[in-house]
Amino acid sequence: MTRANRRRAEWLMTAPSVLWLSMFFVIPTAMVFVMAFRVPDPYGGLGKEWGLQTIEALWRGSYGPVLWRTVWMSVLATMACLAMALPVAYWIARLPKSAGRWVLAIIVVPFWTNFLIRIYAWKTVLHIEGPLKQALVTLGVVDPSTSLLFNSGAVIVVLIYNYLPFAILPLYAAAERFDFGLVEAARDLGAGRWRAMASVFLPGISQGLLTAFLVTFIPMLGSYAIPDIVGGTSAEMIGNKIAQRVFSDRNLPLASALAAVLALLMLLPAMGLLWSPRSASRRGGGRGA
Amino acid sequence: MRRSRLPLLAGIGVLLFLYLPMVALVAQSFNASRFGGRWMGFSLKWYARLFENRPIWDALWNSLFVALVGTGVSVVLGTLSGWAMHRYRGGLQRVHHSLVYAPLVVPDVLMGISLLLLFVNSGVPLGLGTISLAHITFCISYVAFVVLGRLQEFDDSVLDAARDLGAGWWTTFWRVVLPMLAPGIASGAVLAFTLSIDDFVITFFVAGPGSTTLPVHVYSMIRHGTPTLINALSGLLMAVTFGLVLLGQRFIRQSR
Amino acid sequence: MDAYFRLDGIRKAFGGHEAVKGVSIDIRRGEVFSLLGPSGCGKTTLLRIAAGLEAPDAGGVFLDGEEITGLPPERRRINTVFQSYALFPHMSVWDNVAFGPRVARRAEAALRPDVGRMLEMVGLAGRAEARPRQLSGGERQRVALARALINRPQVLLLDEPLAALDRKLRQRMLLELDRIHDEVGITFLYVTHDQEEAMSLSDRIAVMNAGRVEQIGTPAEVYERPASRFVAEFIGDTNLMEGVVLDGAAGGVRRLEIPGLGEVLAARGRDSGAGERVLVSVRPEKLHVSRGSLPPGSGRNVIRGRVEDVSYRGAETRYWVRAGALRIAVVEQNARLQHGERPPTWDESVWVGWHADDAFVIGSPAGGETG
Ligand SMILES: Nc1ncnc2c1ncn2[C@@H]1O[C@H](COP(=O)(O)OP(=O)(O)OP(=O)(O)O)[C@@H](O)[C@H]1O
Numbered sequence: 072m073t074r075a076n077r078r079r080a081e082w083l084m085t086a087p088s089v090l091w092l093s094m095f096f097v098i099p100t101a102m103v104f105v106m107a108f109r110v111p112d113p114y115g116g117l118g119k120e121w122g123l124q125t126i127e128a129l130w131r132g133s134y135g136p137v138l139w140r141t142v143w144m145s146v147l148a149t150m151a152c153l154a155m156a157l158p159v160a161y162w163i164a165r166l167p168k169s170a171g172r173w174v175l176a177i178i179v180v181p182f183w184t185n186f187l188i189r190i191y192a193w194k195t196v197l198h199i200e201g202p203l204k205q206a207l208v209t210l211g212v213v214d215p216s217t218s219l220l221f222n223s224g225a226v227i228v229v230l231i232y233n234y235l236p237f238a239i240l241p242l243y244a245a246a247e248r249f250d251f252g253l254v255e256a257a258r259d260l261g262a263g264r265w266r267a268m269a270s271v272f273l274p275g276i277s278q279g280l281l282t283a284f285l286v287t288f289i290p291m292l293g294s295y296a297i298p299d300i301v302g303g304t305s306a307e308m309i310g311n312k313i314a315q316r317v318f319s320d321r322n323l324p325l326a327s328a329l330a331a332v333l334a335l336l337m338l339l340p341a342m343g344l345l346w347s348p349r350s351a352s353r354r355g356g357g358r359g360a
Numbered sequence: 361m362r363r364s365r366l367p368l369l370a371g372i373g374v375l376l377f378l379y380l381p382m383v384a385l386v387a388q389s390f391n392a393s394r395f396g397g398r399w400m401g402f403s404l405k406w407y408a409r410l411f412e413n414r415p416i417w418d419a420l421w422n423s424l425f426v427a428l429v430g431t432g433v434s435v436v437l438g439t440l441s442g443w444a445m446h447r448y449r450g451g452l453q454r455v456h457h458s459l460v461y462a463p464l465v466v467p468d469v470l471m472g473i474s475l476l477l478l479f480v481n482s483g484v485p486l487g488l489g490t491i492s493l494a495h496i497t498f499c500i501s502y503v504a505f506v507v508l509g510r511l512q513e514f515d516d517s518v519l520d521a522a523r524d525l526g527a528g529w530w531t532t533f534w535r536v537v538l539p540m541l542a543p544g545i546a547s548g549a550v551l552a553f554t555l556s557i558d559d560f561v562i563t564f565f566v567a568g569p570g571s572t573t574l575p576v577h578v579y580s581m582i583r584h585g586t587p588t589l590i591n592a593l594s595g596l597l598m599a600v601t602f603g604l605v606l607l608g609q610r611f612i613r614q615s616r
Numbered sequence: 617m618d619a620y621f622r623l624d625g626i627r628k629a630f631g632g633h634e635a636v637k638g639v640s641i642d643i644r645r646g647e648v649f650s651l652l653g654p655s656g657c658g659k660t661t662l663l664r665i666a667a668g669l670e671a672p673d674a675g676g677v678f679l680d681g682e683e684i685t686g687l688p689p690e691r692r693r694i695n696t697v698f699q700s701y702a703l704f705p706h707m708s709v710w711d712n713v714a715f716g717p718r719v720a721r722r723a724e725a726a727l728r729p730d731v732g733r734m735l736e737m738v739g740l741a742g743r744a745e746a747r748p749r750q751l752s753g754g755e756r757q758r759v760a761l762a763r764a765l766i767n768r769p770q771v772l773l774l775d776e777p778l779a780a781l782d783r784k785l786r787q788r789m790l791l792e793l794d795r796i797h798d799e800v801g802i803t804f805l806y807v808t809h810d811q812e813e814a815m816s817l818s819d820r821i822a823v824m825n826a827g828r829v830e831q832i833g834t835p836a837e838v839y840e841r842p843a844s845r846f847v848a849e850f851i852g853d854t855n856l857m858e859g860v861v862l863d864g865a866a867g868g869v870r871r872l873e874i875p876g877l878g879e880v881l882a883a884r885g886r887d888s889g890a891g892e893r894v895l896v897s898v899r900p901e902k903l904h905v906s907r908g909s910l911p912p913g914s915g916r917n918v919i920r921g922r923v924e925d926v927s928y929r930g931a932e933t934r935y936w937v938r939a940g941a942l943r944i945a946v947v948e949q950n951a952r953l954q955h956g957e958r959p960p961t962w963d964e965s966v967w968v969g970w971h972a973d974d975a976f977v978i979g980s981p982a983g984g985e986t987g
Pocket residue numbers: 630631634635653654655656657658659660661662809
């Protein structure tokens with residue numbers, strides 16, 4: 072096959088997805104930034120004129136606390152996810168192969184049920200008359216009048232619940248490739264159990280840790296349905312603000328300005344993602360995610 | 361060297377954590393109580409109510425329509441894309457790869473609002489059409505990477521072998537490439553279908569009047585409806601998904 | 617000696633890296649011709665050019681007097697047994713073998729007996745329904761062979777077909793390949809980095825190094841008369857001694873001065889003038905070691921040394937003898953030992969001798985690009 076032919080075949084196969092994603096992903100994402108400079112239409116939607124009104128509204132709207140809450144809740148929930156996923160990934164990786172596959176399947180199966188129903192299940196559990204509340208009241212841990220729902224605690228628990236498997240899968244993938252002989256070697260050389268874990272196992276699965284962090288943290292930043300269903304006004308995240316601007320006051324420019332802020336927020340860890348494969352190959356480490 | 365018990369305990373703890381809410385929800389769906397909560401005896405009446413509820417069935421129909429369109433188109437585009445990423449190297453493919461990768465890391469809210477802006481700006485009426493366009497967009501990347509993953513398990517020399525044995529490009533494609541890719545394409549399609557049926561956030565942003573999908577309907581039930589019906593719906597959906605997962609497992613085992 | 621399959625001045629570069637640097641080979645009809653060389657020397661690249669899977673940057677491919685350089689692989693009557701076998705994983709053994717005839721639009725009824733006969737020939741008649749991944753390495757190799765041979769190619773290319781097999785199986789498959797070659801009489805172009813394979817199977821061998829052909833000859837020729845230092849070292853073991861030519865009678869026995877060893881005689885190899893610095897190669901099995909003195913006879917070189925290492929290997933014993941700055945390897949057949957005779961052992965002083973006919977002059981120590 073001649074070089075020109077090969078080139079044409081490559082274009083034929085690449086063009087459809089590239090064109091589609093340019094049209095429905097790149098252009099819309101760019102619009103998020105551009106539309107922040109439109110003025111809102113008083114009747115809802117996008118105004119015709121350009122101006123800085125929306126940016127001013129963004130300042131005046133005091134979104135600072137929401138932004139801050141979005142970040143700290145996501146960080147907390149991500150850390151909790153990693154802390155729970157790490158021993159589980161380790162456990163599965165050390166099981167016999169077939170048993171490990173079964174456990175993995177059992178972990179993933181609940182996630183084939185609808186996303187909203189997984190959230191709603193927690194509403195049932197945390198409900199004022201739900202099983203958890205009743206148990207805690209019986210044990211005398213909480214007062215009958217406290218609500219387990221509609222606070223940042225509930226949001227964090229449900230965030231953890233929904234993203235835990237996404238943390239377990241990459242950690243397991245990394246742990247499964249890990250040579251556990253190294254841990255034995257470290258202990259043979261006198262390292263205690265925890266020391267061996269920290270100095271051999273964790274560095275060995277660092278690529279998996281990074282992936283697990285990113286695939287939980289970034290979507291958490293953009294959470295909308297979870298705080299909307301189990302959080303109250305005191306636990307709103309930036310996703311809720313975007314949705315409110317779209318659905319209650321139809322202020323699309325302000326919504327896109329907020330979305331632009333969210334995009335910039337998640338760009339920080341996304342940089343890490345772009346940077347990581349290169350840094351990994353420099354260390355001669357594992358493969359990218 | 362004694363193994364630590366911590367990983368085992370953590371594993372069991374996590375499994376309980378993952379399953380308890382589901383169990384609680386299913387239990388509630390058989391609770392005769394009108395408001396949920398306290399146990400008032402076993403009943404199937406909420407399930408019976410479910411079947412009389414027209415809007416749920418309409419929403420299900422919409423969801424299936426969107427999922428079929430979304431899966432169909434994204435499978436074709438995604439397969440081509442995965443194939444191109446596997447087959448070629450160079451600048452174009454680096455751009456292509458980043459472009460296909462990016463939608464996987466962008467949060468749903470962002471994708472939803474950006475697509476809404478596109479549609480509003482270009483005057484496209486919101487409805488099942490815009491939902492389908494959105495679903496195709498986020499499914500392409502998943503299909504492409506599933507297909508790419510499959511391709512990486514192949515020995516590419518079979519393509520040379522086919523040509524060496526006298527097959528032209530077209531024959532090679534139909535007789536070798538496509539049959540070898542079929543399992544990958546099938547898993548990509550299953551994934552796309554599942555993601556499409558499950559999507560709420562993006563759909564919510566680009567839905568219009570009369571285009572309520574099942575997740576959007578579930579959302580409005582959660583917000584405004586009676587808990588009993590949602591409990592029953594959840595129970596039913598869980599039964600269906602678990603059934604499908606089991607069926608899929610058996611199918612996979614047989615085809616091995 | 618007419619060429620049936622000819623590669624003429626083939627060059628191929630990938631990016632900036634030249635994988636094949638001007639290779640010309642003439643292969644006769646019905647011959648088994650081997651390309652032998654270390655990993656990465658361009659064997660596969662050359663084979664892929666022969667098959668039409670890769671286009672050469674320069675040079676031509678000729679088959680039976682016709683130029684086929686530009687012909688796509690599907691239109692060449694050349695088939696390949698790939699290094700990784702490249703069996704179609706989604707097809708049964710039968711369908712794999714039937715692939716070629718089916719693509720050529722032969723009727724199902726007509727191709728059935730052919731496929732059956734091929735499977736019989738490679739001893740897989742009972743496994744027609746199996747999938748490639750259910751087969752052992754040796755069986756896969758046979759399927760690949762049958763799948764290529766059924767098309768009655770004019771030339772069969774084999775890319776390290778035995779590399780993935782264990783030693784025992786490899787030896788059995790070598791005999792098998794030999795038998796099949798006799799049966800079908802097709803020209804084989806066989807690629808390997810294993811000298812034993814090449815030696816036992818081929819009519820002729822081209823020894824390749826870094827994209828070039830170093831020597832073409834029969835197995836005995838390349839072994840007994842290596843054309844370069846690379847060939848001498850790559851094929852079998854050898855002792856290389858650096859020295860200066862004292863008198864270089866063309867074609868006759870040359871006298872050389874090896875520093876630390878004294879004067880030695882070499883009867884073969886490159887012509888070289890007096891005063892020239894050269895390398896002399898002697899194969900270990902051509903050397904003899906003895907505790908008693910080996911009298912300097914006609915053409916016999918004898919030197920004195922001390923045994924540094926002895927390793928007993930069953931059929932033979934290998935000695936390393938220190939003589940001056942040189943460490944000389946010697947292989948003695950144990951069968952040659954007289955009953956009751958005690959072989960030399962470690963740290964004993966010994967004589968090492970060889971015949972001038974077994975010593976080769978192979979060029980200057982700087983050795984050009986082959987060093
Ligand atoms: N498609 C390619 N792109 C870039 N470089 C290549 C390509 N094919 C081969 N090369 C390079 O050309 C050189 C020769 O490769 P080739 O595969 O012909 O070696 P070989 O002799 O068959 O080795 P082996 O015994 O390991 O199979 C190597 O350095 C290889 O890296």
